[in-house]
Amino acid sequence: MNNTLRELAEKERLPLVKLxxxxxxxxxxVLKHKDNQNAxxxxxxxxxxxxxxxxxSFSSPLELELQKLRACEELGTDTVMDLSTKDTVRTLxxxxxxxxxxxxxxxxxxxxxxxxxEFLKAIEKHVKAGASFITVHAAxxxxxxxxxxxxxxxKIVSRGxxxxxxxxxxxxxxxxxxxxxxxxxxxxxxxxxxxxxxxxLRPGCLADAMDKAMLLExxxxxxxxxxxxxxxxxxxxxxxxxxxxxxxxECMRLQKKxxxxxxxxxxxxxxxxxxxxxxxxxxxxxxxAAAIAGVDFLxxxxxxxxxxxxxxxxxxxxIIAFKIAAHAADVVKKPQAMKRDNExxxxxxxxxxxxxxxxxxTGFKLPCELGLxxxxxxxxxxxxxxMNIIGKMQKKKERKLWKVRANPNL
Amino acid sequence: MNNTLRELAEKERLPLVKLxxxxxxxxxxVLKHKDNQNAxxxxxxxxxxxxxxxxxSFSSPLELELQKLRACEELGTDTVMDLSTKDTVRTLxxxxxxxxxxxxxxxxxxxxxxxxxEFLKAIEKHVKAGASFITVHAAxxxxxxxxxxxxxxxKIVSRGxxxxxxxxxxxxxxxxxxxxxxxxxxxxxxxxxxxxxxxxLRPGCLADAMDKAMLLExxxxxxxxxxxxxxxxxxxxxxxxxxxxxxxxECMRLQKKxxxxxxxxxxxxxxxxxxxxxxxxxxxxxxxAAAIAGVDFLxxxxxxxxxxxxxxxxxxxxIIAFKIAAHAADVVKKPQAMKRDNExxxxxxxxxxxxxxxxxxTGFKLPCELGLxxxxxxxxxxxxxxMNIIGKMQKKKERKLWKVRANPNL
Numbered sequence: 001m002n003n004t005l006r007e008l009a010e011k012e013r014l015p016l017v018k019l020x021x022x023x024x025x026x027x028x029x030v031l032k033h034k035d036n037q038n039a040x041x042x043x044x045x046x047x048x049x050x051x052x053x054x055x056x057s058f059s060s061p062l063e064l065e066l067q068k069l070r071a072c073e074e075l076g077t078d079t080v081m082d083l084s085t086k087d088t089v090r091t092l093x094x095x096x097x098x099x100x101x102x103x104x105x106x107x108x109x110x111x112x113x114x115x116x117x118e119f120l121k122a123i124e125k126h127v128k129a130g131a132s133f134i135t136v137h138a139a140x141x142x143x144x145x146x147x148x149x150x151x152x153x154x155k156i157v158s159r160g161x162x163x164x165x166x167x168x169x170x171x172x173x174x175x176x177x178x179x180x181x182x183x184x185x186x187x188x189x190x191x192x193x194x195x196x197x198x199x200x201l202r203p204g205c206l207a208d209a210m211d212k213a214m215l216l217e218x219x220x221x222x223x224x225x226x227x228x229x230x231x232x233x234x235x236x237x238x239x240x241x242x243x244x245x246x247x248x249x250e251c252m253r254l255q256k257k258x259x260x261x262x263x264x265x266x267x268x269x270x271x272x273x274x275x276x277x278x279x280x281x282x283x284x285x286x287x288x289a290a291a292i293a294g295v296d297f298l299x300x301x302x303x304x305x306x307x308x309x310x311x312x313x314x315x316x317x318x319i320i321a322f323k324i325a326a327h328a329a330d331v332v333k334k335p336q337a338m339k340r341d342n343e344x345x346x347x348x349x350x351x352x353x354x355x356x357x358x359x360x361x362t363g364f365k366l367p368c369e370l371g372l373x374x375x376x377x378x379x380x381x382x383x384x385x386x387m388n389i390i391g392k393m394q395k396k397k398e399r400k401l402w403k404v405r406a407n408p409n410l
Numbered sequence: 411m412n413n414t415l416r417e418l419a420e421k422e423r424l425p426l427v428k429l430x431x432x433x434x435x436x437x438x439x440v441l442k443h444k445d446n447q448n449a450x451x452x453x454x455x456x457x458x459x460x461x462x463x464x465x466x467s468f469s470s471p472l473e474l475e476l477q478k479l480r481a482c483e484e485l486g487t488d489t490v491m492d493l494s495t496k497d498t499v500r501t502l503x504x505x506x507x508x509x510x511x512x513x514x515x516x517x518x519x520x521x522x523x524x525x526x527x528e529f530l531k532a533i534e535k536h537v538k539a540g541a542s543f544i545t546v547h548a549a550x551x552x553x554x555x556x557x558x559x560x561x562x563x564x565k566i567v568s569r570g571x572x573x574x575x576x577x578x579x580x581x582x583x584x585x586x587x588x589x590x591x592x593x594x595x596x597x598x599x600x601x602x603x604x605x606x607x608x609x610x611l612r613p614g615c616l617a618d619a620m621d622k623a624m625l626l627e628x629x630x631x632x633x634x635x636x637x638x639x640x641x642x643x644x645x646x647x648x649x650x651x652x653x654x655x656x657x658x659x660e661c662m663r664l665q666k667k668x669x670x671x672x673x674x675x676x677x678x679x680x681x682x683x684x685x686x687x688x689x690x691x692x693x694x695x696x697x698x699a700a701a702i703a704g705v706d707f708l709x710x711x712x713x714x715x716x717x718x719x720x721x722x723x724x725x726x727x728x729i730i731a732f733k734i735a736a737h738a739a740d741v742v743k744k745p746q747a748m749k750r751d752n753e754x755x756x757x758x759x760x761x762x763x764x765x766x767x768x769x770x771x772t773g774f775k776l777p778c779e780l781g782l783x784x785x786x787x788x789x790x791x792x793x794x795x796x797m798n799i800i801g802k803m804q805k806k807k808e809r810k811l812w813k814v815r816a817n818p819n820l
Binding site for chain 1: 467576714717742750803
């Protein structure tokens with residue numbers, strides 16, 4: 001682990017002692033990866049990380065999900081989550097085998113209408129299969145679910161949350177993940193698997209944001225963070241969701257305070273409900289603000305959020321939007337991050353198109369048919385290209401200066 | 411004008427007296443449109459407006475630009491600018507004839523290597539042609555241009571700015587638009603054409619943001635605002651550009667203070683330099699933050715910013731990203747704006763797909779091949795759809811309650 005830590009500190013541009021200290025205090029969590037070649041540090045002081053959700057379902061075969069995995073990795077995702085809804089253990093194992101990044105999972109997606117035993121069994125299986133982190137929806141209680149269902153427009157929008165709300169309603173019992181949390185933590189101890197405390201009550205629309213149900217769940221998450229830390233199980237928390245832009249910073253700061261600096265992992269947040277078909281842009285807006293306000297880990301979403309399982313291209317668009325959000329935040333949070341922007345700007349002024357392509361974080365390739373030539377302007381401005389006009393002015397001035405220097409009689 | 415004002419107040423959900431007051435003080439500017447059917451109010455208290463740039467160039471024919479115009483209007487652009495670089499007056503007239511929204515222009519794009527007279531002539535022609543607003547790059551001075559060229563990575567990135575910097579350098583003279591500003595204002599007086607004071611020195615990369623050149627130009631813009639107001643010429647100012655996310659609010663508040671509440675019209679701002687191919691997303695992130703901090707008018711940009719004149723599809727993508735940004739800001743600035751989000755959320759909970767399509771601000775149509783059926787979940791979650799699970803739970807409960815009420819013996 002020591003070597004890994006040194007490498008991680010290097011990657012995060014953090015002094016080793018700070019990384020160690022963060023891990024000790026729980027403000028940084030390291031997500032494991034096979035042999036830890038690509039372990040990933042998440043938390044205060046680290047670069048903002050991006051996750052993308054994958055997973056076979058009744059409508060998407062494994063081969064397609066593996067293609068999505070490769071696309072995510074090419075575009076620089078930091079982690080993936082396998083949210084398969086069938087054959088969950090087998091698929092997770094395949095994903096773990098192929099993934100070059102830490103891989104998380106939500107064990108209870110196979111547990112609709114299951115009993116207490118099955119919930120716990122599912123979690124155990126996913127931990128044993130080697131998941132880097134698992135979402136445990138232990139913070140939704142009967143009170144919280146009741147508040148959400150009675151008072152909200154979109155009630156509960158988490159799949160895990162809905163499964164557990166139904167269990168609680170059908171059995172008139174408390175959430176079995178909440179009542180068995182110590183058992184679950186014990187099961188995870190020493191496995192290296194981190195716990196992502198789910199936010200089953202994340203707001204599903206602007207109107208539901210920052211309501212009683214959400215804030216209650218945030219406090220229950222904090223309890224679980226304490227319990228995990230006591231058992232030295234790495235832990236972080238999940239967050240919203242949908243939220244008006246001006247509440248984002250407030251929410252993120254509240255989380256850090258209530259949950260004592262635990263890393264925060266948010267889905268978006270989306271800053272409007274009416275961006276159907278373009279929710280990756282919508283969410284990237286909120287994600288940037290959230291990351292700057294202290295969020296450590298962004299869960300990307302795709303253009304098809306709210307209406308379909310994403311296609312391969314949807315996943316690509318989603319990860320690109322979130323890479324932009326994370327980088328825009330890092331420019332503010334980690335001064336070193338701006339080096340790349342400055343290099344790009346120099347390439348831009350020189351009209352060095354190849355360098356621009358290389359420096360882009362979007363994997364974008366300039367279309368050949370544009371016929372872009374180095375030092376020549378693009379079709380946007382042509383002869384009015386300011387870079388070209390000013391560049392030539394400068395060169396002329398330099399030539400004059402050179403002549404003056406070369407001939408003292410001038 | 412009185413009828414127009416009443417309609418505008420209604421459209422902006424502003425009391426008529428507030429609109430009148432804003433216009434009087436210059437914190438609101440009304441952009442004219444043929445017969446004023448679609449005049450557009452911009453400024454404090456109004457909804458955030460979006461502009462899209464169009465314009466024929468050496469590489470894009472008029473017919474294509476008219477198609478782009480129609481696409482923008484269908485997607486709800488509030489204004490367009492005709493940035494043609496050839497046949498500028500003739501094209502402007504055609505655009506004005508076709509446009510259903512106020513249309514602005516930059517008169518000096520035909521003036522590379524022109525003399526003082528030609529600059530002024532060009533402006534006069536565009537005002538007389540009936541432009542709703544014109545950009546006048548009067549705030550770039552020799553000092554400002556010198557600062558930008560000596561100290562910045564990307565120097566000057568405004569086409570108008572480069573044309574004027576070259577004029578100043580070649581002729582060793584001050585900016586003719588600056589020295590002739592009173593003449594220009596006099597020419598515009600009573601024409602109904604508003605002045606958009608250009609920001610020829612807007613930062614073209616993060617590193618150049620909020621530098622001396624930019625702040626100097628902001629102060630010169632303020633001088634021009636004063637002069638316009640004295641002559642009752644409606645005036646607003648243009649702003650950045652590229653800017654780290656955490657400087658945006660600061661910049662916007664500074665502008666409102668320095669320029670005494672003049673409406674602010676920004677291009678982006680882009681929050682990173684490395685999002686090549688996806689700068690519409692990049693800019694929408696900054697635009698949302700800017701609009702919430704007080705910006706009134708957003709100039710959209712497209713995926714092809716920095717490398718090509720946008721295609722029709724690029725323009726569509728750009729306007730959609732900016733409609734999202736403007737709406738996300740309005741949700742915060744104008745409480746009424748959230749009504750649409752709430753309706754969408756209700757439709758979402760009911761799995762009412764047709765209503766969702768109608769309420770989207772993106773013009774997005776749900777693909778038929780998805781076979782979405784009302785009250786049935788989508789391929790994302792299928793049987794795990796939380797809306798479906800919770801919806802059914804609620805119905806079951808209601809049925810029980812109904813039975814209890816119907817039979818008092820139960």
